[in-house]
Amino acid sequence: QAYNCLIHFYKRSVMTSPVLVGNLKILTWNINGIRSIEDFQDRLQQSEADIICVQETKVTRDMLTESVACISGFTSYYGFSRRRAGYSGVATYCRLNCTPAQAEEGLAGNSGGGDTIGGTDKLKEEFTSEELKNIDAEGRCVITRHKVDMVDGQEQALVIINVYCPRADPERADRAKFKLLFYKALDIRADSLRKAGDMVVVLGDVNTSHREIDHCDPYEEFGDNPGRRFLNHFLQSDSIVDGETQTDEENCDDWQAVHVEVEDNQFIDTFRIFHPDRKLAFTCWNTQLNCRSTNYGTRIDYIFCSLNMSSFVLNCDIQPEVLGSDHCPVLAQFNLKLTSSPKPPSWCTKFFREFAGKQVKVSDFFTKGVKSDDLKRKHDAINEVSKKAKVESKKKITSFFVPKNPKENKTTEKEIESLYEVKEQNFECQENLPNSQNKTSNIAAKNAWGALFKPPAPAPLCPKHKEEALRRKVLKKGPNTGKEFWVCRRGEGRADDPEARCDFFKWVVK
Secondary structure (H helix, E strand, O other): OHHHHHHHHHHHHHHOOOOOOOOEEEEEEEOOOHHHOOOHHHHHHHOOOOEEEEEOOOOOHHHOOHHHHOOOOEEEEEEOOOOOOOOOOEEEEEEHHHOOOEEEEOOOOOOOEEOOOOOOHHHHHHOOHHHHHHHOOOOOEEEEEEEEOOOOOOOEEEEEEEEEOOOOOOOOHHHHHHHHHHHHHHHHHHHHHHHOOOEEEEEEEOOOOOOHHHEOOOOOOOOOOHHHHHHHHHEOOOOOOOOOOOOOOOOOOOOOOOOOOOOOOOEEEHHHHHOOOOOOOOOEEOHHHOHHHHOOEEOOEEEEEEHHHHHHEEEEEEOOOOOOOOEOOEEEEEOOOEEOOOOOOOOOHHHOHHHOOOOOOHHHHOOOOOOHHHHHHHHHHHHHHHHHHHHHHOOOHHHHHOOOOOOOOOOOHHHHHHHHHHHHHHHHHHHOOOHHHHHHHHHHHHHHHHHHOOOOOOOOEOOOOOOEOEEEEOOOOOOOOOOEEEEOOOOOOOOOOOOOOOOOEEEOOO
16 A cells, blocks of 8 residues: 555656656567567667667677668667677667767676766675676676756756666576676666766666566565565565565675665656556566466566656556567656767767778788789699599499498408399399288388378367367476477466466377
8 A cells, every 4th residue: 555655656746747848768678589580670660669678689799780780760789798699688779869978888887898887886895806797797788878958958867777687597596696696786886876866767677576466476475585675675665565575684685785885765666657556467478388378477577767757757568469579568758858969879889890881902802922823823723623523523322332441341342233233133032922922011011111100199189178289398307308298288377267278288198
């Protein structure tokens, strides 16, 4: 109830905000691989958003193509993984009327990509240089800083922190800790920028559903989770909800700063300003289990804004109708107008050497210090070797059976050819066998081929929906790894949903 009262307060502040000076639209979307969306350029052009932040691009710099990096009407800013190819990665695309003044790759200011936007001093007090390097090694953040055109002429900046927060692998304690350390760095950096006077937006795939209302199946002790405790600290709220628990000083989570002070509850979830009680508002689904068809998912994609810009929020909503990924976009609108920078920051992809369009001399394509006559002789020699190889390659089929070292095996081509003659004689002998024996042999051969190409057994019907079951294979390591089984083909869903998958299960009998 206290949370809803707080939301209503922010609604009133939005309605009484200054005169409309702009309608800035910011979108975030985990695209699950930028190369998997064939019409990405068209989607970008057709989007109503002014600034589009995408996560999980799954490209490193050497994999990025100019057609995706340099799209007409936009400037783009990428974060790349330094550890694995085709992994993680984020990107921020800004329309030309929203070109940022500064752009930086990385959350900790340690990746060396782009400008130094500021707010990193406290990070250096809290983390070691090696820890900061690790935080930025997976390309999980891009920060852009934009000039805001204020009505009163006062200088103001908007900082957008585009993040793809790590997932806590339940089987790897190091990844769970890495996720919380990333949260800590995000908390400190956002707090420092906010205290410096900037409006701050933190958006992207946070990889934690905040409250029970944001999860399709909130389990027992749902709130007793360090990631949710971080969101309780980070986001504005007057009370603990959904059985969420605070962390005492003796049991300190890894996301909590130890050497620096960070203020609590300085950001707000813009979606919940306008939809405080909306259920089933999910942004991520398990597509392998067809969970999107039954809307059995979680809300882990957010657009957070600092409290000093809450009065400028006009709207925020999810877009579950947009397909192409296992996530859906989130779009927020702000009563802000940005002043475009006359020149993009240095980290803009158009300035990457591979896309800069620098002229290359014709002489660069030739080897220095080699005369044309030498090149001609070398070319003729290569052609001669090639012709000789072609001639030598034209051999009899029996030559493929001759060993590489004839001393080791003295079998000659004539002996091999004699083997083929023996086989032909055997076939002639078989033709002279009685018809009964030929018939028996043909039946046996037919049965053997029939067993080899036997069609698969028809799929059983699940008893509840009377539909053909889906064939799956056990991938998890264990005694049943590789075994196949039948399950209901419908999507995973709530137990009370008649359209969801039933509990039919049957091992495949081969």
